Amino acid sequence: MKFEKYIYRKKIKDLPEELLPREKAIKYGLSSLSDAELLALSLGQGTKELNVLGLADLILKNKTLKDLKNLKLEDLIKIKGIGKAKALQILSIGEILKRVEEDEEKLTFEKPFDVYKYLKWLSKEKQERMVVLYTNTMNQLLGEETVAIGSLNVLNIKPRDVFYPALRYNAYGIILVHNHPEGGSHPSKEDIEFTQNIKELAIKLGFELLDHIIIGKRDYYSFSSNSLV
Template sequence: MDAEKNRIKDLPKVERPREKLIKYGPEKLSNSELLAIILRSGTKKENVVELASKILKRFTVEKLPHLTFDELRNFYGLGPVKSYEIIACFELGKRLLKDKKAEVYLKPKDVWEELKDLRDNKKEHFVVFYLDSRNQEIKREIISVGSLNANLVHPREVFEPAVRNLSAQIIVAHNHPSGDPEPSEDDLEITKRLVESGKILGIEVADHVIIARNGFLSFKEKELL
């Protein structure tokens, strides 16, 4: 019975981490309170929040994800079940972090490299990269070929494939046969129209990259979006 007296529900309601999480959100809880939710109960001598604080004081939150089962189990108040639960929680966090690191974001230089065949092309090509919510490319399409102007590139042609493929964002790009990557008035106007249309549809225009023979220009880097 005594071992059960220091569970979370035995704390005053205003001090219970679960209730605080529900009311204020997880970001408002301390590290000890978050760990206490995982542990659920304390020991005969200390409540669960006190136990969590003691663990973090001994190991620190940075070291906790890297502890072995034996290191956790041998800490007074944990035991095998709580040790496994802590290890499982942190393993999920590690896997999520690994997935995040694996995300591929198409940087302006990547676009320039991907479209290297257009650097010396005598005709302007307007290309759209369609990306998913993890910034990974779903597909790409050439929307138009020829002299680029605001009337030639219509938002409908750009966003129709985005809607069809459930794209979260797009990167648009086109080449300048002149070799000068500086944007023209038409380039600025087209980009403005696409950004406005994207906001209505909930699809972000992440960048507009102009491809030239000896370099490129990113609207995002130049703060032109």
């Protein structure tokens, strides 16, 4: 957006106080900050062309903070203004997240409601998101990926975006989750076609599509509970 480009190219000291992550955190608490604002607070400063808010927003484009643990050094240094030192600073945040997750007991999905409870925050999102959960043979969470954000047409999501991480996590099971911000949770014709396509590809590639959960404003829909996977 033009407004964001304008804000991101101004010096931090010239921005209104209500846009500054540090002041916002002091006044309202860290929980009030967005993912990009939290990252900006951790980075401290931006580049010659982008202030720290713009840099954080660029790094997190179509990503969440959890995705930092999957970034590579070569991906970051391709961004203009990010050298090895800044890239390592960002990667260290991802490594901390990864180690914390490894120390926690693995989350197990025994029923569709467990998935809904885990990703219930999607019901409050104003944009559509497709999140894919990857599990082992015991339905324990190995990892998750946000494969699409925005005006979501599931038929345009590339299957490789779903299956490539499954190989990386050495996963057995795949659970698709997406939200309907403006309506109920009942699947569309496109949702059903997309799910069947992914199911067929999963079988061919040696994975199992365990479920596709659609999260609406007030409820959810499980494809497995309705015998659609």
